[in-house]
Amino acid sequence: MAAETAGNPEQGSTGTAMVATVAAARERAQGERRVAITPETCRKFVAAGAKVVIERGAGNGAAVTDEAYEQAGATLLDDAGAVYAAADVLLCVQAPEAGSIACLREGAALVGLLAPQADPARAQAIQARGIVAFPLERLPRTTRAQAMDVLSSQAGMAGYKAVLIAAQLAPRFFPMLTTAAGTIRPSKVLVVGAGVAGLQAIATAKRLGAQVEGFDVRPETREQIESLGGRFLDLGVSAAGEGGYARQLTDEERAEQQRRLAEHLKGIDVVVCTAAVPGRPAPKIVTSAMVAGMRPGSVIVDLAAETGGNCELTRPGETVEAGGVAVSGPLNLASSGAVHASEMYARNLYNFALLFLADGRLVDGRIGFDWDDELLAKTVWPERNGDGTAAG
Structure with missing residues (x-):
């Protein structure tokens, strides 16, 4: 899973627990104005013990200023590549291009509307970097998943x-x-x-x-x-x-x-x-x-x-x-409707991320995924075996 998090050396008393970095970059898809993290969810991630990194200008299309993110506790970076490199968990609206995925650290988690099989280059990049991808369009439509259902909110x-x-x-x-x-x-x-x-x-x-x-x-x-x-x-x-x-x-x-x-x-x-x-x-x-x-x-x-x-x-x-x-x-x-759409979407992503970042920390530099949780197991791509290895 994720390796040591650059720029967040905070450790617990055992020396093995580190703060997880949750990140979002500016959306590059043409006409996309939404953002995956809002100041509201940024504050919630920080309160949960995580570090939040945002690319400058990421919220402009949704009427969210950089100052609002800073006040919510986020660290702002000028370069998208640096945001990708810092992320243990990258939250996005639409899937990043293959070249951007290659900037992610090996084993990082990627959450959003990813449609990996719609783009062979994207799918190959996810697999080549060992990215733990969660295309939320695959999320089971159950009562428990309603608070994470991006398809419904959008x-x-x-x-x-x-x-x-x-x-x-x-x-x-x-x-x-x-x-x-x-x-x-x-x-x-x-x-x-x-x-x-x-x-x-x-x-x-x-x-x-x-x-x-x-x-x-x-x-x-x-x-x-x-x-x-x-x-x-x-x-x-x-x-x-x-x-x-x-x-x-x-x-x-x-x-x-x-x-x-x-x-x-x-x-x-x-x-x-x-x-x-x-x-x-x-x-x-x-x-x-x-x-x-x-x-x-x-x-x-x-x-x-x-x-x-x-x-x-x-x-x-x-x-x-x-x-x-x-x-x-x-x-x-x-x-x-980027303002309210982003508010709903960001809450969906926050609720989903809590399934594996409940305390906002990594253990031995890794995210702990519970593959017995059907929401994780049925959403992840490629599919995983019970021990977390890629199926097939």
């Missing part, structure tokens, strides 16, 4: 922002208005997918005064949709399966579902698509023929754009027009 911000984008693109009001010029009917909004992002989108559209419907292939989401003031769109086809998961529809069922959805979309003003499965291409739900049947002036905002989109016409990172219908495929929406 999806909430994405769902909120998606509705604001839709409201901006739509050439109409969302709420009903009674004016001297007559009554303006409310916009009809359909949210496809009732996960965290979808439910937040439903709640936000409802607050803006729209008539809101929610659609999901899982019938058990009806109660959640209705609890937020939305109407559950029942297309007459149930995909209820075992264990709370949706089963695969038959060809006939899917055709009937598509026919009914196409007919329904003719009366919808705004569609927000949120159906996505981590690690897989997004399911195609809204076809080009459906878009052609929608009224001019309608809007589709596709949150699944990063994995191909739920709409056949979605172009990631662009807003296109097809027959008078605007189709927007925004990317990394959580970053557009």
